[in-house]
Amino acid sequence: xxxxxxxxxxxxxxxxxxxxxxxxxxxxxxxxxxxxxxxxxxxxxxxxxxxxxxxxxxxxxxxxxxxxxxxxxxxxxxxxxxxxxxxxxxxxxxxxxxxxxxxxxxxxxxxxxxxxxxxxxxxxxxxxxxxxxxxxxxxxxxxxxxxxxxxxxxxxxxxxx
Amino acid sequence: xxxxxxxxxxxxxxxxxxxxxxxxxxxxxxxxxxxxxxxxxxxxxxxxxxxxxxxxxxxxxxxxxxxxxxxxxxxxxxxxxxxxxxxxxxxxxxxxxxxxxxxxxxxxxxxxxxxxxxxxxxxxxxxxxxxxxxxxxxxxxxxxxxxxxxxxxxxxxxxxxxxxxxxxxxxxxxxxxxxxxxxxxxxxxxxxxxxxxxxxxxxxxxxxxxxxxxxxxxxxxxxxxxxxxxxxxxxxxxxxxxxxxxxxxxxxxxxxxxxxxxxxxxxxxxxxxxxxxxxxxxxxxxxxxxxxxxxxxxxxxxxxxxxxxxxxxxxxxxxxxxxxxxxxxxxxxxxxxxxxxxxxxxxxxxxxxxxxxxxxxxxxxxxxxxxxxxxxxxxxxxxxxxxxxxxxx
Amino acid sequence: xxxxxxxxxxxxxxxxxxxxxxxxxxxxxxxxxxxxxxxxxxxxxxxxxxxxxxxxxxxxxxxxxxxxxxxxxxxxxxxxxxxxxxxxxxxxxxxxxxxxxxxxxxxxxxxxxxxxxxxxxxxxxxxxxxxxxxxxxxxxxxxxxxxxxxxxxxxxxxxxxxxxxxxxxxxxxxxxxxxxxxxxxxxxxxxxxxxxxxxxxxxxxxxxxxxxxxxxxxxxxxxxxxxxxxxxxxxxxxxxxxxxxxxxxxxxxxxxxxxxxxxxxxxxxxxx
Numbered sequence: 143x144x145x146x147x148x149x150x151x152x153x154x155x156x157x158x159x160x161x162x163x164x165x166x167x168x169x170x171x172x173x174x175x176x177x178x179x180x181x182x183x184x185x186x187x188x189x190x191x192x193x194x195x196x197x198x199x200x201x202x203x204x205x206x207x208x209x210x211x212x213x214x215x216x217x218x219x220x221x222x223x224x225x226x227x228x229x230x231x232x233x234x235x236x237x238x239x240x241x242x243x244x245x246x247x248x249x250x251x252x253x254x255x256x257x258x259x260x261x262x263x264x265x266x267x268x269x270x271x272x273x274x275x276x277x278x279x280x281x282x283x284x285x286x287x288x289x290x291x292x293x294x295x296x297x298x299x300x301x302x303x
Numbered sequence: 304x305x306x307x308x309x310x311x312x313x314x315x316x317x318x319x320x321x322x323x324x325x326x327x328x329x330x331x332x333x334x335x336x337x338x339x340x341x342x343x344x345x346x347x348x349x350x351x352x353x354x355x356x357x358x359x360x361x362x363x364x365x366x367x368x369x370x371x372x373x374x375x376x377x378x379x380x381x382x383x384x385x386x387x388x389x390x391x392x393x394x395x396x397x398x399x400x401x402x403x404x405x406x407x408x409x410x411x412x413x414x415x416x417x418x419x420x421x422x423x424x425x426x427x428x429x430x431x432x433x434x435x436x437x438x439x440x441x442x443x444x445x446x447x448x449x450x451x452x453x454x455x456x457x458x459x460x461x462x463x464x465x466x467x468x469x470x471x472x473x474x475x476x477x478x479x480x481x482x483x484x485x486x487x488x489x490x491x492x493x494x495x496x497x498x499x500x501x502x503x504x505x506x507x508x509x510x511x512x513x514x515x516x517x518x519x520x521x522x523x524x525x526x527x528x529x530x531x532x533x534x535x536x537x538x539x540x541x542x543x544x545x546x547x548x549x550x551x552x553x554x555x556x557x558x559x560x561x562x563x564x565x566x567x568x569x570x571x572x573x574x575x576x577x578x579x580x581x582x583x584x585x586x587x588x589x590x591x592x593x594x595x596x597x598x599x600x601x602x603x604x605x606x607x608x609x610x611x612x613x614x615x616x617x618x619x620x621x622x623x624x625x626x627x628x629x630x631x632x633x634x635x636x637x638x639x640x641x642x643x644x645x646x647x648x649x650x651x652x653x654x655x656x657x658x659x660x661x662x663x664x665x666x667x668x669x670x671x672x673x674x675x676x677x678x679x680x681x682x683x684x685x686x687x688x689x690x691x692x693x694x695x696x
Numbered sequence: 697x698x699x700x701x702x703x704x705x706x707x708x709x710x711x712x713x714x715x716x717x718x719x720x721x722x723x724x725x726x727x728x729x730x731x732x733x734x735x736x737x738x739x740x741x742x743x744x745x746x747x748x749x750x751x752x753x754x755x756x757x758x759x760x761x762x763x764x765x766x767x768x769x770x771x772x773x774x775x776x777x778x779x780x781x782x783x784x785x786x787x788x789x790x791x792x793x794x795x796x797x798x799x800x801x802x803x804x805x806x807x808x809x810x811x812x813x814x815x816x817x818x819x820x821x822x823x824x825x826x827x828x829x830x831x832x833x834x835x836x837x838x839x840x841x842x843x844x845x846x847x848x849x850x851x852x853x854x855x856x857x858x859x860x861x862x863x864x865x866x867x868x869x870x871x872x873x874x875x876x877x878x879x880x881x882x883x884x885x886x887x888x889x890x891x892x893x894x895x896x897x898x899x900x901x902x903x904x905x906x907x908x909x910x911x912x913x914x915x916x917x918x919x920x921x922x923x924x925x926x927x928x929x930x931x932x933x934x935x936x937x938x939x940x941x942x943x944x945x946x947x948x949x950x951x952x953x954x955x956x957x958x959x960x961x962x963x964x965x966x967x968x
Contacts, residue, residue, distance in 0.1 A: 155885065202877065214869035217876045219886040242874055283879040287867045291901040292811030292841035294717060294769050295627035406702045410744060416726065416784040417744050419702040450936055565944075568965045595938030598931045602745035609745040611701075616937070623939060625929050627769075637967035645941065652944030653935075 146172035146248055154195050154248065155221040156272055164265045167258060172248040183224075183239040190227040190235045191252050196220055199245030203237040216280075217242065223276050228252035318540075319524060320532040321500070321511035326358035326384060329470070332526045333431040338468055341397055342433035343390065348376060350390040352397070355433065362387060369479045369552070369663065371672030383504045385434055388478030389662045393591035394432055394443055398464055399450060405459075405598070407610040417609065427459075431468040435496065437489030438481075438660040440471050442591035444495055448654050449594050468519060471496035475503075475543040479552035480663030482676060486557055488660040490547040498524065501540040512540040552663065555676040556683065557647075560657065563682060564648030568640070572681050577636040579671050584617035586665035586673075587642065592658045593617070618642050643675060703742040703786025704730050708779050709761060714847040717769075718812060719777040720754060723762040723785055730787055733757055735819035736795035736925065736953045739764065740933045742786025743775040750930040752816035752952070753790070757823055762787065765815035765847065791933040793953045795820040795923060800895035804833040808908050810880055810900020814838055814847050816925050816952075817899045825858040834860045835887055839880030839900070842866050843873045863887055880904070881911040891916035897953075899925040906963055909956045922956035926963075943968050 151157050151169045160168070175194070177183065184192075186205060200219050204212040215237055218224055224247070227235055233252075259266030321329075333340050342355045343362055350362050366379040367387045379386050408417040435443070443464075447453075450460040474483070474490035483489030492499050497520035501512045512532045515521045532540075567573075587593040597616035602609045616623060619638050624631040632638050650658035659675075666674045706723035713719055730739070738752045741764060749772045755763025768777040779785065797805055797820040805824055809817045817836070824834050836855065840846040843866055852862050863883045865876035876883065880900075889912070896912050898905045905924045912922055928947050929939040935949040943962045945951055962968055 200876070202874075211871045214873060214877045216878045217865070219876070219883075220888075221885045283882055286879050286903070286907065289903070290841065290867070291904050292839070292845065292867065294767060408702070408744070411784075416705055417786070568968070594936070596932070597937065597939070598748070600742075600745065600747040606745055613937075616939075618938065618941075623929070626927065631928065632967045634967060641941070641968075644943075649941070649944040653941075653946055 145169075146174050150174075151195075151248060154197065156195050156223060160265075160268060164262075164268065167262065167265060168250075171250050171254045171258065175247050175249045177241040177245045179241055179244050181241045181245075183241065184235050186235055186238045188235050190225065190230075190233045192225050193228070193250045193252055193255060194224040194247040195250075196222050196224055197246045197248065199241060199243040201245055202240050202242045204240060205237055212238070223273065225252075226273060226277060229273065317515070318532040318537050319513040319515075319529040320536065321513050321529055323363075323382070323384065323509050323511075325511070325527060325529065326361065328527055329523075330355065330358040330433070332523055333433075333468065335526075336429075336468075336523065338429045338431035340431045340433050341394075343385070343387065345376075349374060350376070350387050352390070352392040352394065358384075358433075361385070361434070366476075367478065369481075369667050371480070371666050371674050372669055373672070374667050381504045382509055383502060385472045385500070385502050386476060386504070388474075388476075388481055389436060389439065389591075389664050389667075391589055391664070391668060393589070393662075393664070394435065394439055395446060395591055395594070397430055397432075398443065398467070399446060399460060399594060399596075402612060402614045403459065405611040405613050407608065409609075410607040427463040427466060429466045429468070430463070431470065433470045435469050435471045435492075436474060436483075436662070437471065437492040438483040438486075438662040439591055440469065440492055440495055441488040442660045442662065443469075445592045445654070445656060445658060445660070446594055448656070449592075468523070469496045470498045470500060471516075473499065473501040473540075473544045475501065475547050477547050477551045478663060480666040480674075481661065482551055482553040482555050482663060483661035484548040484551050485553075485555040485676075486657060486659055486661035491544050496520070501544060503536070503540055503543060510536065512537055553666075553674075553676045555661065555679055557657070560647045560679070561649075561651040563679075563686060564644045567644070567682050567686055570682055570685050572678065572685050573636045573640045575681070576673060576678055577634070577639050579673055580635055580639045581671060582619040582621075582635050582638055583670060584619040585668045585670065587617040587619060588615065589664040589668040590646070591662060591664070592646075592660065595623070597623075618645070643678065647675075647679065701788075703740070703748070703788045704728060705784050706762065706787045708781050708783045708785060710781055711779065714765065715845045717777070718765060718767045718845075718847055720763055720765045720815075721776065721779065721785065722755070723764065723787065724760065726784060729760070730789055733762065733790040734794035735797060735823045736816060737790040737792045738816075738933075738952060739787050739789035739791065740930075741766070741772075741776055742788070743772050743779075744784070744786070746775050747772040748786070748788070748931075749773060749776075750791075750933065750948075752819070752925065754815040754818045755822065756826065757819055763819075765812070765818075767812050788933060791948050793951055795897050795925075795953050797824050797895070797897065798827075798830065801830050802832060804835065804890055804894040805831045806889060806894050806896040806912075807834075807836045808839075808880060808884075808896060808898045808900075808912075809836065810839045810904035810908070811841060811845070812847065813898075813900030813904070813925070814840075817897060818848060820897055821855065821860065825855065825860060828859040832893070835889075836860055836862045837880050837883045837887065838862065838864045839883075839904070840864065840866050842868045843870050843875075861887065879907075881908055884908075884911050884915065889915050889917070892918075894921065896922045897925075898922065898956075902927070902963065909960070913956075919957035919960060920955055923953050924956055924959050925952045926954050926959060927952060 148165045148169045202217045203215040340355045361384040364382045368375045408419045452461040452464045471492040496516040499514040595616045596613045599612045646658040705726040707726045709724045710722045735757045738750045740748045742748045751764045754765040768774040807817045869877045931937045935946045940947040
């Protein structure tokens, strides 16, 4: 773990459009972290208290189901945010997370982020917007997956294809 | 066979004179030259197109009264042979048959393979079309462009088409639903005929002025030994045709239709016409340029003999646009929009001209009387830019 | 009868089961071959007495043999997928426009495939990899329903060895899967694109192609550099039966490969 410079943070997609002052405030809260492949980041049900900005590698979200091995729900990679559940009142991870490939990321304490946003509403608005956009994109992607577009089409009555 | 593509400058300058009895001599000359003559004739309660055993089978003295969704024969009170507007049929029945065997094959002995049956490759009949209206002449040329004549000389369409002898007939009496003048396809026939008749019937008698449009036409006429037409009657004929363009049953503002229809996908008018349209497809069957077909593969019970048949199809059929288990165009709105947008709009993109010749058949044969000239006018109104006060024009 | 309408006879020289419902047939001419096929074009494949369907070529262009990948979804495709080696198949074509991947010389070539859409793109990928120096990056983003339904999965390592960057994602993982899980558009950001210098080829279900094209536009790519392979009911293949119309386009002649600049307003219109 080590400190993060404004320049490093500024290169992440999440930071695009933030002012230097805002980047400075955020960088002060960020630490650089790494996990080797196969390392578990958190379990479903753990207290959700972190936001990570992934820089490299791949993280898999998974779910434990009795009688089955862990189910892979979704994978996240460079440029993605990991860890949104601290925004809800339950503040519990809904899924587990494990590093599929060696991962490097910027880590933030969600409590420190919330304090920062309370003190600086403009920065709070910017961060909340970005997280909301991410949530919308994931919702849309999840809906598309439910449609099962790659499934074979139902044959038409009397069709010949 | 004289080259039909070579324009015949001498012949064009010399119109000839015919009396009604000469029609039968013309018919005789055509059959002697090996043609089966197809022309208008009474069939049930309409004037359809069929094979004529002689020119006497033409519908002398018969006319028609046309309206949206209405067609009635009427006695004219004179003996005009061609005094009627387009009937339910069109020349596409003979050039682009409603049902046609594309090929057949038998399973070969080495299992899985098949051998096409070559004996089906027969020469098509030579057909002479007697009484082609200017709108229908243009319709034939529009279908030529779609179906590959003369671009693909080996196709069944091209081989049939190359043999056709066309006797066109100018219009002097447009029908109530005609708008060829708006579509620039009549009432004067454009090039592409072998012979062109203008029928004059009135107090001064019943006669024809005959124009020659090709070397084949000139050659056929030579056997008839007609006398040249007097300048007075030639002028009379010319005036009768140009007068006709002032008396069209309908007009259509045909300018910019490609752009208008391209911009009209979300127009409310489509819902309006769809509430009336039965998607019965009569318009596509009657239209002389509609060309869509479907293909069907069939076998006999043994499974050893297979045939591929082609038959007329209509974009109004629900499964015309079938894809992955359902139609792309399911609603009546989308199917009517497809037909009209194609006919008057995207036909330009696909084939370089309008698909409509102004014959009016779709208006007559629509059971609910949808009139595309009215629909286009309504679309123009709906899509017109707002006037200065900001209200729709 | 027009002899040119009769399908040419091709023999199945080999077959490979890609998934439980998808087969790649390798076809060799049993008589006169059809004209050379370019990547993106399609043929009409005929099963004797049953019927014909349009299938894009999936093999490397310019070969004597034709590779065609077929998914069994109806009577004709089921019959074709059941054909053993040695069986005769009818072939008409080639028809339609090609991917024209070669015009991306000096640029990044990005292929985005959804499901069976990888089959038509494979021909462009193999053509590009056989002339690898022509392009800067060659990237393939592949989305499949599940690991079991990934087609050409065993070729991916070869593609990487030939200079392609390949990322695969599945909608639904199984216990053996240790790769990406999620929709294929989520891979776009992770792979990093250089929008002004990229030509993108997209193939898959129409909804997937619309979403992918929009995602690419959002990165700053221009619609003219994005190409889709569109599909409609096709019967004659020669622009004479009218079934394959999409607005002003006759897809057997003006497609199936269409630039997104042309396709976007057409796909945006309901029931066009």
